[in-house]
Amino acid sequence: MSFLSSALCLRSLPLTRPALALALAQSACRWSVRPTPGPPFCRLPSIRSISTYPPSWAAALLKRNPQFKSLDWTDVQAFRTILPSPGGVLTSIRDPTNPDATTSSSSSASVSADQLDSQEALQAYNTDWLKLYRGQAPVVLFPETTAHVAAILRYCQEHRLAVVPQGGNTCVTGASVPVFDELILNLAKLNRVRQFDPVGGVLVSDAGCILQNLEAYVEPRGFTMPLDLAAKGSCQIGGNVATNAGGVHFLKYGSLHGSVLGLEVVLPSGEVMDLLSTLRKDSTGYDLKQLFIGAEGTLGVITGVALQTAPFLPVAVLLGLNSYKQALDTYALAQKHIYQNLSAFEFWDRECFNYLLESGANAPSEPFASTYPYYILVESSSSDEDQNQESLSKFLDILLQNKLMGDGTISFDQSQFNRLWAYRESIPSAVLRHPSLAYDLTLDYPHFYQVVEVLRDRLRQMGLYDGYKGRGNVQAIAGLGHFGDGNIHVCVVAKDLNKEVFEAVEPFIYEWAAERGGSISAEHGLGILKAPYLHYTRSEVVIRTMRQIKTVFDPHGIMNPYKVLT
Ligand SMILES: Cc1cc2nc3c(=O)[nH]c(=O)nc-3n(C[C@H](O)[C@H](O)[C@H](O)COP(=O)(O)OP(=O)(O)OC[C@H]3O[C@@H](n4cnc5c(N)ncnc54)[C@H](O)[C@@H]3O)c2cc1C
Known part of the structure; x- marks a missing residue:
């Protein structure tokens, strides 16, 4: 597991907080103010092996568009002319006249010569973060300038080569990797x-x-x-x-x-x-x-x-709650009393949290003496430190008066702030390292968490779910998300992520959300995973107009084919 310097995770935070200290002194018996454990979240680890089950029938049924040319040695030579620097072209395509020659331009600082020589390096770029999709691109290009990108795309359009732009390859919809043998255009070296x-x-x-x-x-x-x-x-x-x-x-x-x-x-x-x-x-x-x-x-x-x-001058508060109603009431109060300083209001349930707390030797410990079914992380930030502290103190006082939380802890300094956030930021990796289906819905507040409960009931009735790590194949149906945006991520974790589980959840979850006016993709996009479900949130007219726009910019359809619009 490789991590960047933890210094990069630090955020500025003033060290003295008299107003908050006062609020806490007044209510010391209700608050755990000890520093919370856990490392700050840094560079993402690689998480699990390729799923044996395709997460979308549509993806499994797709056929390669025969209008796209297959990459060959002539193309590789052209790309090496555009990108002559070491490490600009990574390929498994060999010179037919000299098949033993090296497979890359040469080594670079970020990609070693050994890596470049191996199929393994290509596979890393061909495989998505969830390890649900794997393409077969035989070429990855690393342009360093806009002019490089322009020359590459000009060549690709002329020769009808399909292209997948790739950033950090962290998307969770399969959008950043090829479906077949599309060229990967990785932007990592365009980084100034x-x-x-x-x-x-x-x-x-x-x-x-x-x-x-x-x-x-x-x-x-x-x-x-x-x-x-x-x-x-x-x-x-x-x-x-x-x-x-x-x-x-x-x-x-x-x-x-x-x-x-x-x-x-x-x-x-x-x-x-x-x-x-x-x-x-x-x-x-x-x-x-x-x-x-x-x-x-x-x-x-x-x-x-x-x-x-x-x-930005932030303070964070972690709360343990006994009911979803408390989350709703807490959010209403945060809007009223923290108002424009409210910069984050994050939510997760116990099933999510369990995965993090049980994630091995480096797992953080419980933040509170008791456990709770729901947790909220509230962040307040402002350029005016006094105003920030004042509004947060008032908010905390009101929560205490209204008995709106079981327990709470607040960040007094930078490292405590990072540790509170590490709980929230480490949960997605901790859950999704297990075979799982992940959904990204926007729902109004009455339905925000109801979707998790409805799904639990449904899968329980089908004999697939029997509570957290129970006897059912489905081990957890967990919810976390950006509560303040009405955006919930629903994770269905299974021992065996098979067709039965998949069909129990999809398209049911999309239909359920669409019937309640929700969005099937709040922030993750559509990629290949959700492209077939676009009609749940976009009308025929809208989809037709999207296709027309696509044709204006990309008349030959070479840009990230098979994604978004199927
Ligand atoms: C642990 C974890 C937590 C996450 N949390 C969130 C979250 O809270 N909110 C959220 O919105 N997302 C979240 N994501 C999803 C993901 O991180 C985001 O979608 C992110 O914006 C993807 O950026 P990327 O550089 O990794 O892009 P990639 O995954 O490489 O690509 C994503 C898409 O963008 C295209 N693309 C990439 N670069 C370019 C470019 N320069 N030009 C044109 N197209 C390009 C690709 O073709 C692909 O379609 C999370 C993912 C993980 C793994």
Whole structure:
């Protein structure tokens, strides 16, 4: 397991908090203020072996589009001309006149010569994070400049080569890996910060910059990135934009549709579409950059991103709750009393938490003396420290007066803040390292957690689920998510992730959400996993218009085929 320096995980936090100390002193018997254990979450580990069962019938039934050319040695030579630097081209295709020659340009610092020589290196890029999908791309390209991307796409369109843009490969819908033998265009080497405006807080960077590295860049300058997610140690800002990622700070900073000020995009034709504005206001015709936000690489390759960052001084509180009703009431009070300082309101249930607490030697311990069925992490942040403390103190007092939580703990310093967040951020990996199906729904509050209960009842009746790690094949039906955004992730963990489990859950869960006006994909996109279910949340007219837009930008359909629109 490789981790980046833990220093990159640190966030700025003032050390003295008199107002909070007062609130805690007044209620010391109800609060556990001891430091909470657990490492901060950093670079994502690789988690499990390839599933034996295809998670989507549609994926299993897809056929390769015969209009796409298969990659061969001539293409490899052309790519080596475009990317002459060491490590620019990774391929298993051999020179037919000299089949024993090395399979790569040469070694590089980030990818060793041994790796480059091995099929294993190609497999890593061909396999998605959940290890549910594996493509067979014989070529991965690592451009370092926008001009490289432009030359590659121009070549690919001319020769009808299908392309999968790839960022950190952390998406959970299969969108970032080939379905068949599409070329992988990995943006990892396009990773420079281009400029930062310390007055306006506008950051312009290459698309391949890792989110956590950008956070480490802006944080000492007194700012934070407008998005934060548990995959931050691996995902790239270009991938975040391409998936319209949400994450834990969506509540305060909103969608990337708002915080992305500009984009630089290379179209399949090789033309560079310069939309890289740093202006907050620009009302001059169609706002084309919005089309690339959430397009999952189906319209073009994002090479540059201009983002509005924000000032940030946060405090976090972890609460153990006895009922879902308490979560609803706590959220209503947080909105009222923390109001615009409320920067995260995260939720998870006991089944999720168990997976983290039972995750081995390095697992954190229980945060409280008692266990609870629900947990909430509330974060308050502001550039005005006094105002931040005041509103949080008031909020905590009111929670105590109303007996709205079983227990709670608060961060007094940076390391406690990181440790509280490590609980939340480590849960997805802890759960999803087991064979599981994961869903990403937006539901209104009456239905937010009901979906978990309904699914438990359904699978119990079918004899598949008998409680957490019970006798049923399904070992857990767990819920966690961005409560403040109405976004719940439902995880169905099974001993044997077989057809019976799959058919018990899908399409039932999508239909259930659609009937209640929910979204079948809140923030993860559609990829290949959910492309067949688009009609549950988009009308025929909308889907037809999406297809027309796709044709305008990508007339030969070479960009990330088989994804989003099937
Ligand atoms: C543990 C864990 C926690 C997560 N938590 C969250 C969360 O809280 N919120 C959330 O929204 N997501 C979350 N995700 C999902 C994932 O991290 C996000 O979707 C992320 O934005 C993907 O970024 P990436 O760089 O890894 O992109 P990839 O996975 O490499 O690619 C994702 C899609 O974007 C396209 N793409 C990538 N780069 C570019 C580019 N430069 N130009 C054009 N297209 C491109 C790909 O073709 C693909 O379609 C989580 C994932 C994990 C594993």
